[in-house]
Amino acid sequence: MLMLGPLGFTAPWLLLGLIVLPALWLILRAVPPAPVRRRFPGVALLLGLGDREAQADRTPWWLMLLRMLALAALIAGFAGPILNPTPQPQGSGPLLVIADGTWADARDWDSRVERMQALLTEAQRAGQPSAVAVLTELTEETPAPEFTGAEAVLLRLPSLQPQPYAPDAEALSAWADRLEGEFDTLWLSDGLERDSRAPLLAALQDHGSVSVYQVPRQTLGLRPAAYENGEIAISAVRTPTGPATTAELSVIGLDPAGVERQLATAPLDFAPGEAVAQVALTLPPELRNRVTRFEIAGQRSAGTVALADDGLRRREVALIEPEAGGEGLDLLSPLHYLREALEPTSDLIEGGLDTAIPANPDVIVLADEGALPAGQDEALQGWVEDGGLLLRFAGPRLAASDVARLREDPLLPVRLRAGGRNVGGAMSWGEPKTMAPFDEDSPFYGLPVPRDVTVSAQVMAQPDPDLADRVIAQLADGTPLVTRKALGEGQVVLFHVTANAEWSSLPLAGLFPAMLERLAVTSRQAPPEAGDLDGTVWMPDEVLDARGTLSEAETLPGVPGERIAGGSPGPDMPPGLYAGEDRRLAVNVLERDATLAPAAWPGNVTVEGLSAARELPLKGWLLGGALMLLLVDVIAALLLAGRLRGPVAAALALMMLALPQGQAQAQPAEQRLTPQEEAFAAEATDAVVLAHVLTGDAEVDDLAQAGLTGLSRSLFQRSSIEPAAPMGVDIETDELAFFPLLYWPVTPDAPLPSPQAYDKLNAYLRGGGMILFDTRDADTAGYGSETPEGRRLQAIARPLDIPPIEPIPADHVLTRTFYLLQAFPGRYEGPIWVETSRQAQAVEGMPFRDLNDNVSPVVIGGNDWASAWAVDDAGLPLRPVGRGQAGERQREMALRFGMNLVMHVLTGNYKSDQVHVPALLERLGQ
Amino acid sequence: MTEAGPIALRARAEALAAPLPPLLAEAEHLAATVTMGEHGRRRPGAGSAFWQYRPALPFDPSGSIDWRRSARSDEAYVRETEWQIAQSVMLWVDPSASMDYASPKMAPKKERARLLALGSAVLLTRGGERVGLSGLRLPPRRHAGQLLRLAELLAQDDQADYGAPDIHGLPPQSRALFLSDFLGDPAPVEAALTGAAERGVRGVLMMVLDPAEEGFPFGGRTIFESMAGGLRHETRQARDLKDRYLERLAERKDRLAALARATGWLFEVHHTDASAASALLWLYGALERRG
Secondary structure: OEEEOOEEEOOHHHHHHHHHHHHHHHHHHHOOOOOEEEEOOOHHHHOOOOOOOOHHHOOOHHHHHHHHHHHHHHHHHHOOEEEOOOOOOOOOOOEEEEEOOOHHHHHHHHHHHHHHHHHHHHHHHHOOOEEEEEHHHOOOOOOOOOOEOHHHHHHHHHHOOOOOOOOOHHHHHHHHHHOOOOOEEEEEOOOEOOOOHHHHHHHHHOOOOEEEEOOOOOEEEEOOOEEEOOEEEEEEEEEOOOOOEEEEEEEEEEOOOOOEEEEEEEEEEEOOOOOEEEEEEOOOHHHHOOEEEEEEOOOOOHHHEEEOOHHHOOEEEEEEOOOOOOOOOHHHOOOHHHHHHHOOOEEEEEEOHHHHHHHOOOEEEEEOOOOOOOOHHHHHHHHHHOOOEEEEEOOHHHHHOOOOOOOOOOOOOOOEOOOOEEOOOOOOOOOOEEEOOOOOOOOOOOOOOOOOOEEOEEOOEOOOOOHHHHEEEEEOOOOEEEEEEEEOOEEEEEEOOOOOOOOEOHHHOOHHHHHHHHOOOOOOOOOOOHHHHOOOEEEEEEEEOOOOOEEEOOOOOOEEHHHHHHOOOEOOEOOEEEEOOOOEEEEOOOOOOOOOOEOOOOOOOEEEOOHHHOOEEOHHHHHHHHHHHHHHHHHHHHHHOOOOOHHHHHHHHHHHHHHHHHHHHHHHHHHOOOHHHHHHHHHHHOOOOOEEEOOOOHHHHHHHHHHHHHHHHHHHHHOOOOOOOOEEEOOOOOOOOOOOEEEEEOOOOOOOOOHHHHHHHHHHHHOOOEEEEEOOOOOOOOOOOOOHHHHHHHHHHOOOOOOOEEEOOOOOHHHOOOOOOOOOOOOOOOOOEEEOOOOOOOOOOOOOOOOOOOOOOEEEEOOOHHHHHOEOOOOOEOOOOOOHHHHHHHHHHHHHHHHHHHHHHHHOOHHHOHHHHHHHHHHHHO | OOOHHHHHHHHHHHHHHOOHHHHHHHHHHHHHOOOOOOOOOOOEOOOOOEEEEEEOOOOOOHHHEOHHHHOOOOOOEEEEEEOOOOOEEEEEEOOOHHHHOOOOOOOOHHHHHHHHHHHHHHHHHHOOOEEEEOOOOEEEEOOHHHHHHHHHHHOOOOOOOOOOOOOOOOOOOOEEEEEEOOOOOHHHHHHHHHHHHHOOOEEEEEEEEOHHHHHOOOOOOEEEEOOOOOOEEEEOOHHHHHHHHHHHHHHHHHHHHHHHHHHOOEEEEEEOOOOHHHHHHHHHHHHOOOO
């Protein structure tokens, strides 16, 4: 293959034909164009007239140029030109194709797979043994790639997937060490710099040449959100930096119904040349606590998703003041240290229990409370059983009270001995006690125990059989310091010391907030340190895949806290949400201070873009061009020879002009109505036409047609509405705007309309149309359960732009648009639903409230009206309704409902006007 | 063969006769638009019907005085009769191949020339003149069958490239109408006209041209051939010839006009894209010229 820049030729020797062109030029110049024979009586006058210009016999130069161009295009075309030909891999040695396969690849992973496919197909053609590897899938045990036929490797391609983390450097080096033999490498890079690249590149270059495919595009990443100064601070990074751009940040969370929704959006503005964009969100606490994740809208990559964990949640903690608090120094207040510890991380509620419990806080802290007043204790117990955390501190008053002396109090974890004990004081023996290290099953396990924490007084637990299970922290001598018991879904925790520094120095120590955090009283501010998480095991709850989709982690093993604290997700710890004992931690793809940098490659590595690498055979284009040129030549030659004159030339010129515009002219032509559509429109607009939606069920459609025919007849006979024959409407294809009312019988197996049809239906509803949905099931299910038709109706109506609905109020305008009605029966008599009335208020002296101003866009019921209305050609009812005379009465009422409905659609709220109130009042009075 | 003979003859005859009635009908139709307003001779001359009495003038021979009328007054009167002596008008329509030429969507020149000739004949016959064909083909007569004969003879074609008027059989002092494109050799035309003038024949030369002959809308390398193929001229650039061709055409027209002036004839150019009716009106007026 001959290469000229990006152009390659498969048969380059054919290009030698271009040499002939100059010679051809001379020959063609010498030959004049063929003459035209013309009969002309005036020839007698021409005899003897010579040609003045010798030039005219030659073909004009531009025509020659045209022909030369055509010929050159032919020659070049047959020489097989290919734009951007895939370079034949050098040699025929083994080929290793590797892809980074990180989250940054996920966005265009398909194009990478296509690229690999192209490379491997090429290798297959060249008979090279090949292998493929995705770096993120490698582990330290992964064997060296086995070079096999490219066919086998091609089969593996669809199973390759990107992973939401970066390749493990150790695994890479171990894998690189195992490589042996000579091979060439093609590396599909994700474009991000990382430390593991250079060693692997060096290792690969030891075995052969390495070329890199890398797309010069911008990669965005979202750092984890942090809570700062009452705002959620979140930042995004990008690489390479470029001009100012704006990315949209979506805040996603659950709405009160538990459905995932976009709660807020914010712009992330990158200044020109800046790699980081920051935005601060201020969300109301209720909204903030529901946030589950942040996303950069429109990016499908795990790197643009930041999961939110409990760190963003602010717990509501109620601090209950002891009743006899009164005057006192702050430092002596039992709640002072708690307040200090909780203030930065929690929303505090202060006051009495009677106000705290209705506020439903996450935690209620009781400092040195004895027996609670009757009533309050029951309320508190109920609150705990519903999942609250009751945190109690001991104190002189608890010690003095006789709560939980003889029997266990529900609101205390253990029975208490009377009096408690003092150690290390003036009146007692021994030193103040220090704390023992935490047991493995304690929630505090792993927290370092400082030596200087001493306890000089405490309340003592009765040695009950279950005491040991309830102790979660104890002193060096084994006496319980913190006990806990579960109560319902919540728990009760008792610190056997005071919340101030009176009995111990624990509240002064750094351990105290850490213990509170472990108890999930507070939420974490900073990312957890390894030490904080030592000894904990976290179960993956939901994990992110490389494309940024959250899914349930089903059988993944737990991850030790140290690993989580270490950050940098990997195969053993995919990014996601990890659940601990009582809180959740998010492991995000990017660290809090992560930066992105474009991968830099040494000069001896060829780097190519992914997209520019497509082969484009130009043969067809060149041959087509040559053909076009020859066509132009024919016309030009005809023109020149004078054979092309008058209207033929004009027509040809017009045709040439019209050719490129054909596309553009076709567009407006499509907008025009087809004859069928025109006929449909003419039929539908000739008179008022009732329409029913075609369901595809012939029986239902026929019945709907017959029903609307019956209704139309009644309207014709009794009112000034004179409808034409009803029509069936296909909502997918037919225009709906012509019909005032659509009757839509719902069948259980009705197909869902297409999105276009929904657009049309919504436009129809917005434009004042009305749809009468009829489930035809008499609403038999009722009370929570649903009929198949009802379920289908819900599915059909979900994307529709339907306002809230309510059962029809007794004074709805439908009850009096033509007839005065109390019920709206069809074949059955069930309730119907219409649009909710706006705040309707009865006005003095008015029998009806002034309800909606508009026509209700939907009327929903299950009364099978079509059956009641249906008549055959002779005008006789088709279906039985009810029994005997009563049934006929019901049919009459059904017809009256139909007429009222049509009147309602056509006259709107006319009958709501006050004009008719006196007359109506008079009739009602009878 | 014996059976086919008459049948073929009849078919040929019918094909031949087919254009005649339409041509005649068309000519009658054309003439009907012209004749109104020219009733009779309405002038004194040789004839049998009384026209008027007029006072005798000095040059009147005494034999022409109507004594019966003159006796009733003191003056002498001459009785004049209405002019009833018919003129002979001889027609010649160029039957040569060059008259077959027609530019696209136009009628051939021959057709227009025949139409004009026959239309004139209808008018003249109606006006009481005798119409015939020159060249001893049809002597001037005046009866109903004459027009039919005329049409029949006019429909005959000639294979020659160009034609020249035949003045044999032109009665002296008669009128003549020559219709041709006059693109051929002008010498025979000159000879014919001079010969006719010598016999006291006066008339009209009408040059019937196709618009293409007047415009020369040709270009490129072209071989021009005469209609019968007798003449050919090759050019490499036809457009270049246009000016010189038009020059020659104007020269030819001038020559014919000068010839007509010299012999007392009238010369007119008619284009086939122009109205036939106005040409006919002009022709009629020209042929009815007094003197």
